Amino acid sequence: MTALSLAMVLAEAARRHPDTVAVVDGDTRVTYAELWLEARWYAAGLVASGVRPGDTVALLVPNVVDFPRVYYGALAAGAVLVPVHLLLTADEAGYVLRDSGATVLVCHGSQLTVGAAAAARAGIPVLTVGPVPDGTGHRRLVDACGTLPPLPSYVTRSAEDTAVVFYTSGTTGTPKGALLTHLNLVMNTTVNVFDANDARRTDVVLGCLPLFHTFGQTVAMNGTFRVGATLVLLGRFTGPAALDVMLREGVDVFHGVPTMYLALLDAAAGRSALPRLRLCISGGASLPVAVRERFTAVFDTDVYEGYGLSETSPTATTNQPHFGTRAGTVGHPVWGVEVEIARADLDDRIELLPTGELGEIVIRGHNVFAGYHGRPEATAEAVVDGWFRSGDLGRKDADGFVTIVDRKKDVIIRGGFNVYPREVEEVLARHPAVAQVAVIGVPDARHGEEICAVVVVDPDDPAPPGEQELVDWSRGQLGRHKYPRRIRFVDALPLGPSHKVLKRELRRTVE
Known part of the structure; x- marks a missing residue:
């Protein structure tokens, strides 16, 4: 067994840079030595609460310092982490807890309304962190830690063991858990900061991307810790x-989705002082060239756009200083x-296409996930001949x-978050007045795409x-x-010869 743990990202930073501020959260400043000590103390509390190596710990915490404390604490205890999306309903979060086999939910007090209901649906206990109202009946993680000594170090894990499970919806509408190994995430973290980007130990990074999301977690948080820089959290x-926090804290590195770049441009209008940004990285959705050009002009910096998926840890490609930007x-x-680019019409094998031809983007390497939790058929469809099929169409020059030219799947990317039409359609179809519904993405200046439901109402x-x-x-x-956010009523949905809804035709008519 090759021993490797994602926990060593923080452990090594604490060893090499103990007195450097790791996290800024409002008025709170925590050094690497302090953060690793607190994480190991949380780990002791989790172990005392019954968490064993290989158990699954779910995490429902916003962008506050308790996120890395619990994240690395669970990893130090040898657990598998399931970050829960903060925008889910209790039913949706409950599904994630049940499907993942989570044994406990660590929930921030601000998320307890949804978290407690979701945990009840899954039949698992809740441990709380952060400010919590009296009388909730849930045990605080600090109380579970009590007077216990911190774990001396992290529990040994294998490089191929699962470290984090990211839930990502599929075209069936049922969320699937993508299994990311310690090797996947340690390598992607390392490659991001030491090869793909000009990251430096002196960086001050804005942590505004959701830490429950793969982009914010791997590229922002883990990448910052890997290089020993400082992460400034914005809840x-x-x-x-x-802009205010960047100016106050001297932030010089920004990671964001296109909607965030638009928001910064809007906020910059009329300001005399702007942050001096050295490195800006965009992902999550396509960054319009016009937005990139405006941002470069206003902030006097370049933007490095990248691409990836939960299943690829996430980074697969990015504009890099070594190759220049385009x-x-x-x-x-x-x-x-x-x-590479492969024929999109072949499901059972990978046939690569020549330079410049349009096809499906396929990926292989250390970043490709270990499969979908409990879904061998879905895994076999996604990984063919050793290549991960992205479902996205593109070219390589x-x-x-x-x-990226288009998406083979119907995924809608709204503000950097993936939304799958089938899941939304199934919910809308339960409305008593809805006879038929098709959900599509329509262009939106702020969010990239907006969700539009095209509805046929029950005539009776x-x-x-x-x-x-x-x-x-x-x-x-x-x-x-x-x-x-948008509803369009029609008399009938356009159907093809096989009676499938022609969403391409819907997009043309709705736009």
Whole structure:
């Protein structure tokens, strides 16, 4: 067994840079030595609560210092982590807890309404962190730690053991748990900071991407800790708040999705002082070239756009200083990873295409996940001949730059979050007045894409719903990133010869 643990990212930073501030959270400043000590203390509390190596610990915590404390504490205890999306409903979060086999949920007090309900649905206990109202009946993790000594170090794990499970919806509408190993995540973290990007120990990084998300977790948090820099957390992102904290803390590195870049541009208007940003990285969705050009002009810096998926740890390609940048592309494959273009019409084998041809983006290397939790059939469909099939269509030019052209799957990317139409359609179809529904993504200047439900109303309904009624109803059934903001009523959905809804035709007519 090759011993390797993602926990060593923090352990080594504490050994090499003990007095460097690792995390800034408002007025709180925590050094690497302090953070690793606190993580090992949390680990002792988790062990005392019954967590054993290989057990699954779910984490429902916003961007506060307790996130890395619990994250590395669970890893130090030898557990598998399941970060829970903060925008899920109790039912959706409960599904993640049940499907993953989580044995305990560590929940921040601010998320306890959803977290406690989700844990009850899954039949597992809750340990709380952060400020918690009296009388909740849930045990605090610090009380579980009590007077216990911190674990002396992290529990030994194998490089191929699962470290983190990211839940990502599929075209079936049922979320799947992507199994990321310690090797996947240690390598992707290391390659991001030492090969793909010009990261430096003196960096001050804005941690505004959700830490439960693979981009914020691997690239921002773990990458910052790997190089021994400082992470400045921002719990709720707005353009003005981000600019204020960047100026106050001297932030010079920014990771964000395109909507965040737009928000920063909006907030910069009329300001005399702007942060001096040395390194900016964009991912999660395509960054419009016009936005990149505006950002470069206003902030006097370049933006390095990249591409990846939960299943690829996440980074697969990025524009890199070594190769130069090319607007409109997602750059080159990162070190140790191959990214090619394959025929999209072949499901049972990979047949690579010549330079410049359009096809499905396929990926292989140290970043490709170990499969979907409990879904061998889905894993076999996703990994063919050793290549991960991304479901995205693109080209690779003669200079090695990769361009995303379209998506083979119908995924909608709203503000950097993946939303799968089938999942939304299944919820809307339960509304008593909805006879048929198709959900599509439509262009949106702020979010990249907006969710639009095209609805055929039951002709026998005596009081058909209005647009706002369906939006409000959906809001109560779906996470905040999933419910449709736009409703279009039609007499019939366009159908093809096989009676499948022609979503391409819907997009043309709705736009």
